[in-house]
Amino acid sequence: MMLSVCIPVYNFDVTELITDIRNQINTDDLDAEIIFIDDASQEEMRQRNEIVKSLTDHYILLERNIGRSKIRNLFLKYSKSDYLLFLDCDGKIITKGFIKNYINFINNHHPDVVYGGRTVNESKPDLRYGLRWKFAIERENLPVDVRKKSPYRDFQTNNFIVRKSVLENHPFDESILQYGYEDLIFAKNLYKDKIKIEHIDNAIYNNDVETNEVFLKKADQSAKSLAHLFETDLDVRNSSNIKLAKAYALLKKTGGILIYKMFYKIMKPFIIRKLLSGKAELKTLDLYKLGQLIDYISKS
Numbered sequence: 001m002m003l004s005v006c007i008p009v010y011n012f013d014v015t016e017l018i019t020d021i022r023n024q025i026n027t028d029d030l031d032a033e034i035i036f037i038d039d040a041s042q043e044e045m046r047q048r049n050e051i052v053k054s055l056t057d058h059y060i061l062l063e064r065n066i067g068r069s070k071i072r073n074l075f076l077k078y079s080k081s082d083y084l085l086f087l088d089c090d091g092k093i094i095t096k097g098f099i100k101n102y103i104n105f106i107n108n109h110h111p112d113v114v115y116g117g118r119t120v121n122e123s124k125p126d127l128r129y130g131l132r133w134k135f136a137i138e139r140e141n142l143p144v145d146v147r148k149k150s151p152y153r154d155f156q157t158n159n160f161i162v163r164k165s166v167l168e169n170h171p172f173d174e175s176i177l178q179y180g181y182e183d184l185i186f187a188k189n190l191y192k193d194k195i196k197i198e199h200i201d202n203a204i205y206n207n208d209v210e211t212n213e214v215f216l217k218k219a220d221q222s223a224k225s226l227a228h229l230f231e232t233d234l235d236v237r238n239s240s241n242i243k244l245a246k247a248y249a250l251l252k253k254t255g256g257i258l259i260y261k262m263f264y265k266i267m268k269p270f271i272i273r274k275l276l277s278g279k280a281e282l283k284t285l286d287l288y289k290l291g292q293l294i295d296y297i298s299k300s
Contacts, residue, residue, distance in 0.1 A: 090208035116202035130278025180222025227296035264291035
């Protein structure tokens with residue numbers, strides 16, 4: 001078997017995504033399988049997704065939520081392939097030969113890791129969704145020529161291929177239970193062992209633009225995850241590829257932590273209000289995440 005298409009699912013309707021993948025596999029007669037693992041979604045969503053059971057080769061329902069890192073490692077147990085393609089459940093395929101493009105790249109280049117990219121609707125949405133949309137447009141939806149300049153920093157886990165043996169030897173950090181930084185930690189470990197991340201233009205469409213409230217909660221979770229990693233991984237604390245870690249290190253070096261804490265305590269309500277309005281610049285989000293990071297580190 002050449003490729004296992006791995007879809008970790010949590011409270012999202014994946015019927016269109018999996019139907020499109022199965023159609024591409026069948027139409028192009030591809031050597032690929034589909035693995036569906038549900039991370040303890042709500043019963044209503046499980047019932048909605050049950051229709052894709054007949055389209056998958058492995059259909060697994062977990063009884064308790066195990067998180068974004070552990071569930072990715074779990075796919076190794078079921079994969080029969082040399083390569084695994086991971087797709088976020090909120091993705092939408094927009095390229096006719098999407099799966100075939102990856103298989104052709106594997107056959108021609110025999111890579112260890114490949115990232116295909118992501119995209120969202122470029123039309124500005126309602127302000128209720130403005131924060132997540134702006135983050136995607138300005139920091140995630142990078143063209144392939146830009147990503148190639150910083151292949152580890154600009155790697156994401158929403159749409160990537162990994163050689164099975166590489167994932168076995170470099171699993172995702174299962175101590176990261178919440179949203180945030182599992183992709184950068186994975187890339188950091190690959191960099192340390194000189195495992196190349198390649199980038200191609202084979203994007204998937206982000207089909208779920210979150211509200212400002214939801215995305216702000218995720219930003220808080222990512223700051224909490226980073227604070228935990230600071231305790232367990234010295235490389236993360238000193239990383240120049242993690243913008244938030246770099247900002248914290250600079251404040252600590254210059255003795256500015258206490259000053260920033262005082263500033264953030266006063267300004268936090270105004271920062272949150274601005275972010276929730278959907279009109280804020282991403283620098284405001286950076287101020288929020290840095291303040292949350294400092295608070296979590298102070299409490300640890």
